[in-house]
Amino acid sequence: xxxxxxxxxxxxALAILTLNADPGWPFHGAEASGVQAPAGSAxxxxxxxxNLNFTLKDIDNKDVKLAxxxxxxxxxxxxxxxxxxxxxxxxxxxxFQNKYGKxxxxxxGVSIDxxxxxxxxxxxxxxxxxxxxxxxxxxxxxxAFGPMFGIPVTAVISRDGRICAKHVGLSSKDAFERxxxxxx
Numbered sequence: 001x002x003x004x005x006x007x008x009x010x011x012x013a014l015a016i017l018t019l020n021a022d023p024g025w026p027f028h029g030a031e032a033s034g035v036q037a038p039a040g041s042a043x044x045x046x047x048x049x050x051n052l053n054f055t056l057k058d059i060d061n062k063d064v065k066l067a068x069x070x071x072x073x074x075x076x077x078x079x080x081x082x083x084x085x086x087x088x089x090x091x092x093x094x095x096f097q098n099k100y101g102k103x104x105x106x107x108x109g110v111s112i113d114x115x116x117x118x119x120x121x122x123x124x125x126x127x128x129x130x131x132x133x134x135x136x137x138x139x140x141x142x143x144a145f146g147p148m149f150g151i152p153v154t155a156v157i158s159r160d161g162r163i164c165a166k167h168v169g170l171s172s173k174d175a176f177e178r179x180x181x182x183x184x
Contacts, residue, residue, distance in 0.1 A: 042182035043164035050076075050157045051144040056110065056133040059120050064133055072106040073183040074157040075176065078135065078148060081114050081122045085170035086152045090126050092173045096180060097130040103184045104159065110135040112142060112151060158183050 052066040066076075077093060079086035090109075097107045107130035111119050116134060123132050135141060142148050145155055149168065156165040156179045165179045 042179075043158045043162055047158070047162040047164050050074075050155065050161050050163045052157075052161060054138070054141050054144070056135060056138060056141065057116075059116065059123055059132050059134070061116070064131060066108070069106050069108070070161050071159055072104050073100075073159055073180060074155075075105065075107045075180065076145065076155045076157060077107070077109045078112050078142060078145065078151055078153040079109055080112050080151055081118060083151050087126075088170060089152055089154070090128060092176060094127060094129050096177065100180055100184060101130075105180055105184060106131065108133065110138075110141060112136070112148075156180065156183065 052070060054067075055063050055065045058064050066074075075093065075096065077086075077089065079089075093107045093109070096105060101107075109128065109130060109132045111132065112135045114122070114134075115136065119132065119134065145153065145163075145166075152167070152169065154167045154171065154176070155163050156167075156176070158164050164183060167175070
């Protein structure tokens with residue numbers, strides 16, 4: 001019985017790790033989804049508009065309207081402090097904000113289930129230099145960018161507010177950077 005339990009857990013872990021591997025699934029980056037942007041364009045012609053009509057609190061408990069970020073390239077990341085793949089991506093996002101913020105990139109992290117008491121010290125320790133929002137009890141925001149079968153889920157949104165790429169699970173730093181640079 002123990003062997004079967006271990007085997008089942010191993011299969012589940014392998015499935016989760018390879019979630020981002022199937023390029024035919026529509027919830028991966030534009031390049032992987034088979035939807036290619038026309039030559040000279042950075043975003044697929046059929047890219048959906050991002051619903052930015054939400055106001056969330058940041059870690060200082062101040063309101064942030066996502067719609068106020070329109071006109072910037074937005075890397076919108078849904079994450080949690082306990083999420084291993086999220087911890088891998090955070091330093092990349094810090095680097096992107098440093099490197100491309102002056103060119104119009106805004107990284108936004110939405111913590112999906114952490115309280116402010118847990119979130120604030122985590123953000124400080126991770127030296128997160130971008131907007132971090134409290135997403136606890138905001139299923140409407142998650143639904144707008146879902147479905148979310150797991151985290152991280154990251155959307156790359158163009159200056160005109162279209163979702164040009166979406167990543168579910170751990171992606172690659174190079175893929176994110178390519179997508180960001182193509183939209184700046």
